[in-house]
Amino acid sequence: MSKQSKSEMVDETNPEWSPKDFAKARPASDVLPGLFGNAQAKEMLQPKRGRPKADATKEHVNLRLDAEVLAQFRASGPGWQTRMNAALADWLKTHTPKELQV
Numbered sequence: 437m438s439k440q441s442k443s444e445m446v447d448e449t450n451p452e453w454s455p456k457d458f459a460k461a462r463p464a465s466d467v468l469p470g471l472f473g474n475a476q477a478k479e480m481l482q483p484k485r486g487r488p489k490a491d492a493t494k495e496h497v498n499l500r501l502d503a504e505v506l507a508q509f510r511a512s513g514p515g516w517q518t519r520m521n522a523a524l525a526d527w528l529k530t531h532t533p534k535e536l537q538v
Contacts, residue, residue, distance in 0.1 A: 465481055
């Protein structure tokens with residue numbers, strides 16, 4: 437029993453593929469070099485996983501903080517870690533590395 441589609445849902449400019457259409461189909465790796473050139477096709481066919489690399493990457497650290505300090509930053513809502521980083525960066529603008537030494 438074939439599925440009947442509503443006539444208002446049929447897209448005349450882009451009809452559903454038939455088995456004949458699928459049989460004629462060619463892989464993108466065969467078609468793209470002719471359309472865009474080998475270098476561009478190779479780049480287009482390479483999988484891109486994850487988010488793009490940032491210009492300035494951050495480093496993961498484990499850090500022990502006073503509970504009160506952490507509670508205040510967390511209470512400020514989402515983005516508290518970014519704000520904590522900004523607060524430390526701001527503090528470093530007015531202090532020298534010698535002041536950090538114990």
